[in-house]
Amino acid sequence: MSRIGKKPLTLPKSVTITVAAGNVVKVKGPKGELSQTVDPDITFKQEDGVLTVERPTEQKRHKALHGLYRSLLNNMIVGVTEGYKKEMELVGVGFKANAAGQVLELSLGYSHNIYMVIPEELKVATETPKGKAPLITLTGIDKQLIGQVCAKIRELRKVEPYKGKGVRFVGEAIRRKAGKSAAKK
Numbered sequence: 001m002s003r004i005g006k007k008p009l010t011l012p013k014s015v016t017i018t019v020a021a022g023n024v025v026k027v028k029g030p031k032g033e034l035s036q037t038v039d040p041d042i043t044f045k046q047e048d049g050v051l052t053v054e055r056p057t058e059q060k061r062h063k064a065l066h067g068l069y070r071s072l073l074n075n076m077i078v079g080v081t082e083g084y085k086k087e088m089e090l091v092g093v094g095f096k097a098n099a100a101g102q103v104l105e106l107s108l109g110y111s112h113n114i115y116m117v118i119p120e121e122l123k124v125a126t127e128t129p130k131g132k133a134p135l136i137t138l139t140g141i142d143k144q145l146i147g148q149v150c151a152k153i154r155e156l157r158k159v160e161p162y163k164g165k166g167v168r169f170v171g172e173a174i175r176r177k178a179g180k181s182a183a184k185k
Contacts, residue, residue: 001126002104003067004067004070004071004180005031005063005066005069006066007053007070008037008047008050008052009050009051009052009053009070009073009074009184010050011046011050011051011075011077012029012077012081013049013050014029014030014056014081015027015029015077015081016028017028017044017046017073017077018140019038019044021146022152023037023038023039023040023042024036024037024038025037025044025073025076026032026040026175027073027076027080028080029075029077029080029081030080030081031079031080031081031082031083032079032080032116032141033080034076034084034141034142035075036069036072038069039065039069041055041056041062041065042054042065042066042069043055043056044083044088051073052068053066053069053073054066059116060167061127070088070166073108075143076142077142079141079142080144081139081173082142082143083141084140084141084142084143084146085137085138085139085141086137086138086139086146086147086169087136087137087138087148087169087170088133088135088136088137088138088150088153088167088168088169088170089132089133089134089135089136089167089168090106090108090133090134090136090157090166090167091133091159091164091165091168092098092108092109092168093109093165093169094107094109095107095108095109095133095138095157096134096163097126097134098126099118099124099125099126099136100179102118102119102124102135103115103116103117103118103121103123104116104117104118106127106153106156108156108157108167109144109157109165114156116152116153116156118138118149119129119145119149121140121141121142121145122138122139122140122141122142122145122146122149123140123172124136124137125137125139125140130157135170137155138150138163142168145176150169153165153167156167156168159174161174161175161177162176162179163178164176178181
């Protein structure tokens with residue numbers, strides 16, 4: 001049995017879960033509402049503030065979906081109660097970030113600035129501490145959407161292994177390579 005799938009989900013008092021027609025699960029909490037379409041084979045039981053995800057058979061497909069949907073529901077519950085936050089830093093000489101509303105302006109060493117529209121569901125903030133790399137902070141309730149936007153920002157200037165320049169997460173360990181060694185005499 002799926003170790004993740006069989007773990008019960010405890011629901012906080014402020015969260016309500018409903019399963020609508022077409023197997024659409026809606027999670028509503030103090031920070032907002034999220035919905036997820038679920039495979040029709042997966043069922044849910046809710047009793048005394050505890051939600052359990054169940055599968056019909058021991059097929060490999062059902063086992064995979066069992067753990068997947070339990071994890072997705074857990075992420076939705078955490079999102080509508082606490083929310084998610086990702087911080088990225090721009091490491092490189094002259095790298096800058098500026099947020100104006102939902103538009104993120106990035107200067108990443110190219111001949112032009114890059115303008116990126118951030119989805120309405122997320123909040124973006126930029127900060128440039130003195131003597132440190134500029135920071136981009138994304139906050140929201142949808143973990144999947146935050147991860148996707150972070151991946152797109154990171155894709156604009158991947159971290160290179162020699163000097164460590166590029167867009168990275170705060171606290172991320174970068175695997176560095178040694179440069180060329182001096183000419184042998």
